[in-house]
Amino acid sequence: MPKEDAAQPEFWEKRFREKFTPWDAGGVPSALEQFLKTEPRGQRVLVPGCGSGYEVRVFAEAGFDVLAVDFADAAVERARRVLGPLSDRVRLADFFEFDFETPLDLVYERAFLCALPRRLWPRYAPRVAELLRPGGRLAGFFFFDDAGRGPPFGLKTGELEALLGERFERSVNTAVSDSIPIFSGKERWQVWSLKGTRPYPRSVALGAHPHALR
Ligand SMILES: C[S@@+](CC[C@H](N)C(=O)[O-])C[C@H]1O[C@@H](n2cnc3c(N)ncnc32)[C@H](O)[C@@H]1O
Numbered sequence: 001m002p003k004e005d006a007a008q009p010e011f012w013e014k015r016f017r018e019k020f021t022p023w024d025a026g027g028v029p030s031a032l033e034q035f036l037k038t039e040p041r042g043q044r045v046l047v048p049g050c051g052s053g054y055e056v057r058v059f060a061e062a063g064f065d066v067l068a069v070d071f072a073d074a075a076v077e078r079a080r081r082v083l084g085p086l087s088d089r090v091r092l093a094d095f096f097e098f099d100f101e102t103p104l105d106l107v108y109e110r111a112f113l114c115a116l117p118r119r120l121w122p123r124y125a126p127r128v129a130e131l132l133r134p135g136g137r138l139a140g141f142f143f144f145d146d147a148g149r150g151p152p153f154g155l156k157t158g159e160l161e162a163l164l165g166e167r168f169e170r171s172v173n174t175a176v177s178d179s180i181p182i183f184s185g186k187e188r189w190q191v192w193s194l195k196g197t198r199p200y201p202r203s204v205a206l207g208a209h210p211h212a213l214r
Pocket of ligand 1: 006007009012013023024025048049050051052053069070071072075093094095096110111112115116
């Protein structure tokens with residue numbers, strides 16, 4: 001394992017503790033706010049790798065049943081401070097291992113896929129798919145960049161389609177105008193719907209959630 005490995009909570013823990021969080025937008029991207037204006041209330045949404053968790057509040061205010069997870073203690077502490085009365089919506093848990101109550105209507109993406117080392121990317125689409133109800137959606141911001149090093153690990157041309165295309169169909173793909181500097185000109189707001197009418201098989205055995213700490 002490399003000395004510093006973004007697949008490990010310690011990598012992110014250190015950055016939050018040192019207040020080195022250049023990905024942190026300090027608020028909610030406008031494309032999400034626009035999207036929520038037309039969404040029906042009562043949907044169940046997951047925010048994986050939530051960091052400071054600003055979006056949790058706008059999802060809750062839009063009438064969503066929102067759960068956010070992060071596997072770094074310091075991120076969860078930060079999100080709970082940011083969210084105050086909504087702090088119970090945040091759990092310390094590993095997205096790939098937690099036994100979520102499913103099915104979900106929506107998984108929200110921002111700076112999570114690009115935080116994962118590329119060797120974990122093949123697990124992302126199957127995991128999102130198994131958490132969603134048939135027809136459920138993955139919506140959010142995807143980071144495109146040809147640089148090899150990360151995080152953030154950028155998607156190259158065609159790579160997102162290759163990762164998601166088997167299980168998902170894209171319905172929205174627009175440029176983002178209010179990106180923060182590290183993502184500027186390189187991220188797109190996209191919505192992908194799960195294909196098919198049957199649930200995807202679960203890879204996580206019920207009750208097996210070693211990183212579901214609290
Ligand atoms: C680049 S930060 C983005 C945080 C937040 N989404 C935002 O937009 O500000 C990536 C976050 O994902 C978390 N993370 C990475 N891998 C994770 C995993 N397997 N399960 C849960 N959280 C994870 C990290 O701890 C970190 O807080």
